[in-house]
Amino acid sequence: MIKSLVTGGGGFVGSYIVKQLLEQGVHCTVLGRNEYPELSKLGVTCLRGDICDAAFVSDSMKGVDTVFHVAALAGIWGKREDYYKVNVKGTENVITACIKNKVSSLIYTSTPSVVFNGADIVNGDETLPYAKHPLCHYAKSKVVAEKLVLNSNNKDNRFRTCAIRPHLVWGPGDPHLIPRLLERGRLGQLKKIGNCKNLVDISYVENVAEAHILAAMNLEGSGSAAGQAYFISQGEPVNLWQWIDELFRQMDVPPIKTAVPFSLAYCAGAILETLHHIFAPQKEPKMTRFLAEQLAKSHCFSIAKATKDLGYKARISTNAGMKKLRQC
Secondary structure, eight states: OOEEEEETTTSHHHHHHHHHHHHTTOEEEEEESSOOHHHHHTTOEEEEOOTTOHHHHHHHTTTOSEEEEOOOOOOSOSOHHHHIIIIIIHHHHHHHHHHHTTOOEEEEEOOGGGTOOSSOEEEEOTTSOOOSSOSSHHHHHHHHHHHHHHHTOOTTSSSEEEEEEEOSEESTTOSSHHHHHHHHHHTTOOOEETTSOOEEOOEEHHHHHHHHHHHHHHHHTTOTTTTEEEEESOSSOEEHHHHHHHHHHHTTOOOOOOEEOHHHHHHHHHHHHHHHHHHOTTSOOSOOHHHHHHHHSOEEEOOHHHHHHHOOOOSSOHHHHHHHHHHO
């Protein structure tokens, strides 16, 4: 890698990828919707624009050899057309621009949600099929986008692609997972769902960034990762509710005292979804069917393939990551 471009490079995962690339002496360009003065001070070229603008994306990639496509519209609520526009059409624009500008490698940030079908998954691997009926537009759009990326992998090795599927990314600077948990905990709005025995993977953000760079190095070298998807995590699943309990304890948040059956949470999610679609479509319900499944079901995956092909391991342990989180 000599010159890389990171879409969404000013975001949570993207900014960690950028900083690790800089440490390796790689020139970085960030494509994002905002200005990022902190990255500019580090020598990063920051281009402000929209991945839905095909011409802008294409012009941004001139002279680039490696692209990390991290940008996405995340969340579990919103309009289908918004998710499709950003996550699918935006990804199409990135792929087209890569091919037009003769970019050699594309590493795509995907999600394990592309295989989550509502049932428990324990030690799942990359042979799992794509989910046929995801319960949120984010997951649906990511299925389509990941397929586009992997199918664009060129068999004669002129354009190599792969997908990284990190699970529940957290760490210093996290704007989503940890803040939402803490906010709901402090407001007393979080209830335990199901039998509280469900196992999930978590992923410390620096490990996730390193996995992306290892994938890029593989594509630049042997190419054994070309056309492949990889689950990424700490390598050791946690009991979700025990992990949240410990997080709350360390952050001085009152413990969760209420638990509800999964069936009740799922039904409540269905009702709230219907009511919000009719009366408040812009406001996210406090519970949805997808969220109920995520909070009550096991979803943890083997990282054996990433270890074998990419040399990935969780260099920063969960305990070490928690210490860094508390210090920020």
